[in-house]
Amino acid sequence: MTDTVEDVVRVIARSATEIRRGLVGRRGKVDEENPSGETQAEADIWADELLADRLSTTDGVVQYASEERTDDLNCGDEGLAVAVDPLDGSSNLRSNNTMGTVFGIYDEPIPAPGTALVAAGYVLYGPITTMVYARDGQVTTYELSGGERTVVDEDVIVPDDPVVYGFGGRVPNWTDDFHQYANEIEDELKLRYGGSMIGDVNQVLSYGGIFAYPALEDSPNGKLRLQFEGNPIAYVMESAGGRSSDGTQSILEIEPTDLHGRVPLHVGNADLIDRLEAALE
């Protein structure tokens, strides 16, 4: 029996090497906005089209949805739905800093809650290309080269002693409660913020700590999108023994209201997320 989840992950791993190569010459902005109202990079659209072509023709995939397109693609009758953020952190293209590709594989039509995820993960375009992939409560890291995956760690867990934190959004726009929490954390951990969720989350997964893109005074749902960013990252973090929260509950428990809806996102060591929820109460 073919395993659609494995097929999807194989397609993304193979495509990642090409996406990375294809970034050269595609660093400019285009005169288009994505459904979240953000100006798109040439590479955002290109990576989305590449993944859409390949994933919508993968056996067992019935729906493809992406941060970069308003409507989902329906591509079958029975099977799994795939949601992607084709390029996460694409504003880092200009300065040539870290970016990623995020994916979630759902066994319900999307928008769906994170409890419908059967697997999720991300590719990180750092000095080397890596993939972090969570399924059945297990998180695996691979190095990617020419579409081949080489296992680095088969049982990734968030380290017990947290070291780093990264909080997004303009500081004056944080809520008072979040300010107070951030003040405490600044005394305990060291700041690592690079402006791409995947780069910043991968530091938390590697060293322990907390990443947040919180609710802001002028944007109560923060910036990051539930289907394409929040759910997959929450699934990876929880599978690695950490926690996720929108401020009051696990991100995976949220009932989505629309495909491109946003969510305040906080992920990391369980005790840091417990403390965050207490601070925001």
Ligand SMILES: O=P(O)(O)OC[C@H]1O[C@](O)(COP(=O)(O)O)[C@@H](O)[C@@H]1O
């Ligand atoms: O520029 P800011 O406000 O720090 O926002 C950075 C955040 O926005 C994002 O770039 C949004 O993702 P996209 O690049 O996929 O739109 C995150 O990766 C990152 O955490």
Ligand SMILES: [Mg+2]
């Ligand atoms: Mg993103």
Ligand SMILES: [Mg+2]
């Ligand atoms: Mg993106």
